[in-house]
Amino acid sequence: MAIKALGYVVIETAQPEKWDEFLTELAGVMRAPDAEDGAALYRIDARPFRFRIETGAREYFLAAGYEVADAAELDRLAGAIRDAGRPVEIASAEEARLRGVAALLRTSDPAGNTIELFHGDSRTDAAFVSPKGVPAFVTGPMGMGHAVFSAPNFDETVAFHRDVLGFHETDMPRFQLFGPEGPSMGFAFLHADNGRHHSIAFGEGPVPPSGAVHIMLEMPTLNEVGKAHDRMKALGYAESATLGCHMNDETTGFYVQTPGGFDLEIGCDSLVIDPASWETTRHEAISTWGHEWAWQKAMKEQEAAG
Structure with a gap:
């Protein structure tokens, strides 16, 4: 047994009103009743929240919360993390309740990225x-x-x-x-025990500085992706990558910069894998079409300007 799925994300912001607009008016996410401690909660399905937005002094991605099977697996992982020399913080019962889970631990990977594990x-x-x-x-x-x-x-x-x-x-x-003359950059795409690539x-x-690169939400159809793309333009949010289709997970979508500085990928038609039989691939390109990135546009503009 290992990780079941991504359950939620926790974000700190000094501009909660902007996050509310971004999530509800652009992404189409549902505002849920606020948590008892004042955090703003947002839903995309039957879970009480998927986004927890905490008001603070900075714009920062605080944590991604991943689900495990049960208490025994959470305990096993706590021991494995300690054996690996990484910190383990066991959350209080009250904090777990505010996360909508039975039990919760917090750790960080060797790069300092914060991960929460729960059951x-x-x-x-x-x-x-x-x-x-x-x-x-x-x-x-x-x-x-x-x-x-x-x-x-x-x-x-990655290890x-x-x-x-x-x-x-x-x-x-x-x-x-x-x-071809520049340095290569390694990427690792890792799946949990489910069909998401x-x-x-x-x-x-x-x-x-934002604490993350991007998070992704999957829409049910290309039509919904297109409508979200129109809302992005109407609301004036910065497009980080144009519409395109990824080679590895086959997702068709676009990227938009969130109020927190990292990106939100909104896509559809993602590849569903068999996690039990999947054999590791090593694709040589990011996309089959589209996905012109904002930094690529900026480089072209600089070159055109001489």
Whole structure:
């Protein structure tokens, strides 16, 4: 047994009103009743929340919360993490209750990325109703979506998530992002024990000031992705990557910069794998079409300006 799925994300912000607009008006996420401690909660399905937005002094991705099977597995992982020399903080019963789980621990990987592990997830009978008419997000056993981080000590960090936490390699490419003469950059796309191509991923490089690279939500259709893309433009949010289709997980979508500085990928038609029989791939390109990144546009503009 290992990780079941991505359950939720926790974000700190000094501009909660902007996050509320971003999540409800752009992504079409549903505002839930606030937590007892004042955090703003947002739903995409029957879980009481998938986004927990905490008001603070900075813009920062605090943690990604991943579900495990049961109390015994959580205890086993706590021991394995300690044996690997990483910290383990056992959350109080009150903090676990505020997360909507039975028990919770917190750790960090060798790059300093914070991971929460929990068991005993909860659901609500209240219907999910998107303020923008999104009929549903693709979740279920595949969880919320995925989270992507950076790691300067790439090999060590990937080994921790694979050998200690129990994620599995899906795609392990190296990309020449800056042309054939530039340095290559390692990436690791890791799946949990479900059909989502990757529930966590890492790029080789410094941890960004925002604390994460991006998170991903899966829409049910390309039509819903397109409507979200229009809402992004109407609301004036920065597009981080144009519409395109990834080669490895086959997701068609776009990237938009969140108020926290990291990106949100909104996509559809993602590849569903068999986690028990999947053999690791090493794709040589990021996308089959599209996905012109903001930094690529900026480089072209600089070149055109001389």
